[in-house]
Amino acid sequence: MAPIAVGDSLPDGSLSYFDAEDKLQQVSIHSLAAGKQVILFGVPGAFTPTCSLKHVPGFIEKAAEFKSKGINEIICISVNDPFVMKAWAKTYPENKDVKFLADGSATYTHTLGLQLDLSEKGLGTRSKRFALLVDNLKVKAANIEQGGEFTVSSADDILKAML
Numbered sequence: 001m002a003p004i005a006v007g008d009s010l011p012d013g014s015l016s017y018f019d020a021e022d023k024l025q026q027v028s029i030h031s032l033a034a035g036k037q038v039i040l041f042g043v044p045g046a047f048t049p050t051c052s053l054k055h056v057p058g059f060i061e062k063a064a065e066f067k068s069k070g071i072n073e074i075i076c077i078s079v080n081d082p083f084v085m086k087a088w089a090k091t092y093p094e095n096k097d098v099k100f101l102a103d104g105s106a107t108y109t110h111t112l113g114l115q116l117d118l119s120e121k122g123l124g125t126r127s128k129r130f131a132l133l134v135d136n137l138k139v140k141a142a143n144i145e146q147g148g149e150f151t152v153s154s155a156d157d158i159l160k161a162m163l
Contacts, residue, residue, distance in 0.1 A: 003114055009138060010040070044079075063098065
């Protein structure tokens with residue numbers, strides 16, 4: 001399957017998370033993105049160095065700026081289980097705006113065509129690092145990294161795409 005690209009419709013899919021009452025929930029991407037401007041960014045793994053020290057913090061730090069430019073939701077997905085995503089989210093106590101959603105079996109990642117085989121590193125199927133700017137389910141920017149790079153999918157890269 002070809003990776004998602006500019007002009008494509010964002011496919012629906014179900015991801016999981018723990019709500020404020022610590023109950024496991026499922027949410028559809030379309031319920032979060034229909035009729036809204038959203039940023040959906042994906043990382044290869046929770047607690048990994050580039051993801052934890054650069055990718056996620058950039059979106060947390062720039063959240064107010066994104067909101068001022070009309071972004072309604074900022075969503076981080078990773079091929080991890082919801083327990084891991086909950087624990088990872090707690091390492092960012094200053095975060096008020098980025099939702100951490102789990103794609104435990106990489107089903108949605110495959111739907112996007114953004115799977116990354118890291119079996120040789122003992123990590124199995126993961127997500128490529130990416131950032132999508134989506135307006136009412138239409139992809140306006142698709143910044144997809146190659147391999148383990150972090151050169152086109154940062155919060156600053158998405159801000160530039162909004163100009």
